[in-house]
């Protein structure tokens with residue numbers, strides 16, 4: 771059975787920086803959960819950050835990840851990304867559904883590093899590492915494409 775890595779905050783887990791979740795209500799996702807195809811993961815918590823925590827953004831020029839009060843959390847972000855990759859390799863996962871715009875999980879946009887709510891094109895730390903290793907990353911914005919991909923994989927003999 772094909773498994774998929776999913777951002778834990780989509781699955782009702784209160785792991786976001788603000789101590790909340792970002793539940794993604796989708797029938798197919800629910801079906802995959804019931805089928806035990808979903809591997810839930812939060813790279814920031816896995817990297818050692820607490821809940822709640824200060825919001826962090828990727829600093830565009832240096833590529834460091836820094837909180838709004840100036841603490842460099844690059845090490846924790848990178849550790850979380852490595853753990854995500856390891857988990858995918860352990861479960862033979864080739865597809866991930868990750869939360870858009872997060873500095874870990876974003877797949878087409880991220881915040882611009884100025885903490886002024888501005889987004890730019892880019893990808894989060896975990897997404898970048900997974901993609902470098904051949905794992906396809908989708909977000910809630912293109913979940914319909916992901917569902918089609920999963921259906922075609924499951925239909926293969």
Ligand code: SF4
Nearest residue numbers: 777779812869872875
């Ligand atoms: S790091 Fe990813 S999984 Fe964790 S709270 Fe942020 S978006 Fe959700």
